[in-house]
Amino acid sequence: MAKIAIMGFGTVGSGVLEVLETNKISIAEKCSDTITVKYILDIRDFSEDPHHELFTKNFEDILNDEEVSVVVETMGGLHPSYDFTKRLLLKGKHVVTSNKELVAAYGAELLQIAREKDINYMFEASVGGGIPIIRPLNSCLAANEITEIVGILNGTTNYILTEMFESGKEFSVALKDAQDKGYAEKNPAADVEGHDACRKIAILSSLVFGKRVDYTKINTDGITDITLTDVKYAEAYGSVIKLIGRAKIENDRVFASVEPTMLKTSHSLAGIKDVFNGILVKGNAIGDVMFYGRGAGKLPTASAVVADVIDCVRNLDRNNHYFWEEVDTDFVVPYDQNTAKFLVRIAGSYKEQKDRICNLFGETEVLQIKEGEFGIMTSEMTVADLKEKMKQVSAIKKIKFID
Numbered sequence: 032m033a034k035i036a037i038m039g040f041g042t043v044g045s046g047v048l049e050v051l052e053t054n055k056i057s058i059a060e061k062c063s064d065t066i067t068v069k070y071i072l073d074i075r076d077f078s079e080d081p082h083h084e085l086f087t088k089n090f091e092d093i094l095n096d097e098e099v100s101v102v103v104e105t106m107g108g109l110h111p112s113y114d115f116t117k118r119l120l121l122k123g124k125h126v127v128t129s130n131k132e133l134v135a136a137y138g139a140e141l142l143q144i145a146r147e148k149d150i151n152y153m154f155e156a157s158v159g160g161g162i163p164i165i166r167p168l169n170s171c172l173a174a175n176e177i178t179e180i181v182g183i184l185n186g187t188t189n190y191i192l193t194e195m196f197e198s199g200k201e202f203s204v205a206l207k208d209a210q211d212k213g214y215a216e217k218n219p220a221a222d223v224e225g226h227d228a229c230r231k232i233a234i235l236s237s238l239v240f241g242k243r244v245d246y247t248k249i250n251t252d253g254i255t256d257i258t259l260t261d262v263k264y265a266e267a268y269g270s271v272i273k274l275i276g277r278a279k280i281e282n283d284r285v286f287a288s289v290e291p292t293m294l295k296t297s298h299s300l301a302g303i304k305d306v307f308n309g310i311l312v313k314g315n316a317i318g319d320v321m322f323y324g325r326g327a328g329k330l331p332t333a334s335a336v337v338a339d340v341i342d343c344v345r346n347l348d349r350n351n352h353y354f355w356e357e358v359d360t361d362f363v364v365p366y367d368q369n370t371a372k373f374l375v376r377i378a379g380s381y382k383e384q385k386d387r388i389c390n391l392f393g394e395t396e397v398l399q400i401k402e403g404e405f406g407i408m409t410s411e412m413t414v415a416d417l418k419e420k421m422k423q424v425s426a427i428k429k430i431k432f433i434d
């Protein structure tokens with residue numbers, strides 16, 4: 032019998048217990064062993080909970096119990112989850128997590144400890160909720176050199192943008208709607224400012240490129256500034272706007288960003304709506320592969336955690352080679368050196384500024400969507416170059432464009 036502990040009994044932690052109980056028999060068949068929860072660590076009071084006898088407030092109970100071989104960390108945040116995870120791994124216990132913040136920040140170190148101890152640190156649920164993505168990248172696509180990952184990695188923002196495009200709602204109205212439906216938190220900053228998607232693209236790219244992609248070096252713009260005027264421009268260009276996390280490797284350096292991006296409606300990520308996530312992976316042997324599904328939610332995310340627990344129980348004495356190394360040098364290319372096409376909104380009249388616009392941007396397609404401004408589509412240029420040109424006109428904003 033495999034004994035496990037759950038640290039953090041919030042939405043995902045309680046979902047893990049639910050999945051383990053609901054699917055007890057089939058899970059036991061899959062691991063040729065039963066999985067029993069011996070402890071649940073949470074500082075809150077659960078004396079009325081039907082599982083109250085499992086609760087402890089003392090981490091040492093779990094750390095020092097030789098019977099516990101796998102620990103689920105669904106506490107979130109960096110502290111004390113980092114300290115707890117490190118001590119558990121050093122003690123030889125497998126750890127499974129949904130904590131993207133911790134994996135993005137300390138993954139390299141924690142994976143190194145797991146490797147040295149011949150155990151596992153697993154994090155399928157940290158990206159894409161219930162969508163299998165970590166394991167496929169590490170196993171099924173292992174024969175490929177992955178060159179690029181492009182994804183809609185945050186369900187809340189995808190829901191908001193879908194509502195803005197399909198129902199003509201302002202950002203604030205669509206956000207309120209997302210909160211009422213339970214998608215967005217009361218404090219929605221991590222989602223709408225892009226930090227959640229940033230951690231996720233950092234984890235995916237670290238895994239496939241084998242070196243830590245430092246999330247603090249990834250330019251991250253959220254969707255809080257996207258307006259219905261931007262929606263109209265995008266529509267006029269036959270496009271939608273999505274919050275896109277992207278990482279591409281070239282000459283052993285990574286170009287990575289999280290930003291609202293205009294995608295042609297024919298792009299394979301453009302049709303991904305509502306709270307769904309879509310992740311497009313480009314491999315040198317397989318070409319393009321798409322992963323699609325619900326990127327959040329109690330049971331989808333818990334099912335990914337439990338799948339990792341099952342893997343640990345099946346491989347108690349074997350490391351699964353999830354790994355990326357810490358790097359000293361700048362692996363992530365500064366954002367200013369990224370190249371793309373951009374929609375630029377410029378205040379004033381195009382007629383009066385035509386010569387300057389042509390000198391700066393060449394011949395461009397011009398769109399008049401709103402009184403007192405116009406939009407142009409640039410050719411491919413670096414962000415640094417674009418910023419310099421934008422200083423020379425009354426630029427309102429830029430939005431990246433992928434066709």
Ligand code: HSE
Pocket residue numbers: 184185186187188214222227326327328
């Ligand atoms: N808040 C995230 C989302 C789910 O909306 O996609 C957890 O990563």
